[in-house]
Amino acid sequence: MSTPSTTKEPLIRKCVVPAAGLGTRFLPATKAIPKEMLPIVDTPTLQYIVEEAVSAGIEDVILISGRGKESMVDHFDLAVELEAVLKARGKDEEFRKLRAISELANIVSVRQKEPLGLGHAVLCARDVVGHEPFGVILGDDIIDSDDPGIRQLARVYRQHGLAVVALMEVPEEETHMYGVAAGTDIGDGVIRIDRIVEKPKKGTAPSNLAVIGRYVLPPEIFGILETQQPGAGGEIQLTDGLATLQKTKGLLGYKFKGKRYDAGDKLGYLKANIAFAMKRPELRDSLLAWMAEVVRTGQP
Ligand code: UTP
Numbered sequence: 001m002s003t004p005s006t007t008k009e010p011l012i013r014k015c016v017v018p019a020a021g022l023g024t025r026f027l028p029a030t031k032a033i034p035k036e037m038l039p040i041v042d043t044p045t046l047q048y049i050v051e052e053a054v055s056a057g058i059e060d061v062i063l064i065s066g067r068g069k070e071s072m073v074d075h076f077d078l079a080v081e082l083e084a085v086l087k088a089r090g091k092d093e094e095f096r097k098l099r100a101i102s103e104l105a106n107i108v109s110v111r112q113k114e115p116l117g118l119g120h121a122v123l124c125a126r127d128v129v130g131h132e133p134f135g136v137i138l139g140d141d142i143i144d145s146d147d148p149g150i151r152q153l154a155r156v157y158r159q160h161g162l163a164v165v166a167l168m169e170v171p172e173e174e175t176h177m178y179g180v181a182a183g184t185d186i187g188d189g190v191i192r193i194d195r196i197v198e199k200p201k202k203g204t205a206p207s208n209l210a211v212i213g214r215y216v217l218p219p220e221i222f223g224i225l226e227t228q229q230p231g232a233g234g235e236i237q238l239t240d241g242l243a244t245l246q247k248t249k250g251l252l253g254y255k256f257k258g259k260r261y262d263a264g265d266k267l268g269y270l271k272a273n274i275a276f277a278m279k280r281p282e283l284r285d286s287l288l289a290w291m292a293e294v295v296r297t298g299q300p
Pocket of ligand 1: 140
């Protein structure tokens with residue numbers, strides 16, 4: 001896949017990364033470790049997210065963190081002692097990799113005192129974002145694409161001047177697990193949304209287009225979220241805020257290009273590990289050979 005020109009970019013300067021959830025689907029691992037810090041091969045999910053934001057030209061990453069999740073911020077800080085040891089032992093490659101992480105982006109950490117929902121997590125970034133359009137990338141949602149997912153959305157935002165959410169087709173029997181949007185296809189993968197609902201009951205989804213963890217939003221969303229009542233699951237849902245935005249200003253969806261992994265879900269996490277391991281020359285052949293043997297025998 002070719003990467004489009006970057007001459008006019010960055011398209012947005014700030015990106016909010018909600019990562020303050022409890023990660024209950026991943027207990028007991030998430031009792032003391034944030035799910036966003038669980039590794040995909042050897043790299044925390046959150047690092048893939050921040051790297052996506054950076055490769056889209058984003059300067060400030062606003063990390064929404066919660067109690068017991070300080071390791072997320074530490075991961076992007078200098079590791080002075082560790083770096084000194086690596087230097088002293090001549091581990092230059094490892095040293096460079098570690099240093100590069102701390103130089104990736106300007107990480108601004110904002111605490112969500114209670115995990116009241118994704119909409120509330122985004123609202124926590126209000127003062128840091130200010131009055132400009134911004135991106136949102138969920139801290140447990142990976143898109144593997146040469147053209148960063150959030151940059152794809154930012155281009156749609158620039159072209160149409162309307163909020164845009166990432167959409168992905170899912171099997172009908174899975175729609176109840178997502179925000180789901182329906183509308184009119186206006187070309188080039190862009191949908192003008194006329195209905196968006198969070199976790200519709202089975203058999204009631206307006207389409208099979210699920211909203212996944214990438215958004216580019218105008219600052220008006222904050223005023224909407226401020227008065228937003230709790231919705232599905234008793235949480236302040238971003239989708240409900242987007243439904244209001246759709247009615248007042250309009251809302252677009254974009255069928256993004258790339259492979260998406262829900263690293264907050266056990267199966268999605270395992271798939272992400274295999275997919276990213278297969279990109280590593282030192283792992284690929286042995287992993288494929290082992291998987292072929294597992295398929296052949298039905299045994300690990
Ligand atoms: P999820 O719903 O996947 O996260 O939210 P969760 O609530 O931690 O997961 P489970 O269902 O209990 O396993 C998507 C992203 O939004 C963040 C999460 O940390 C995750 O990265 N989030 C969710 C917040 O920052 N605050 C919240 O109140 C809820």
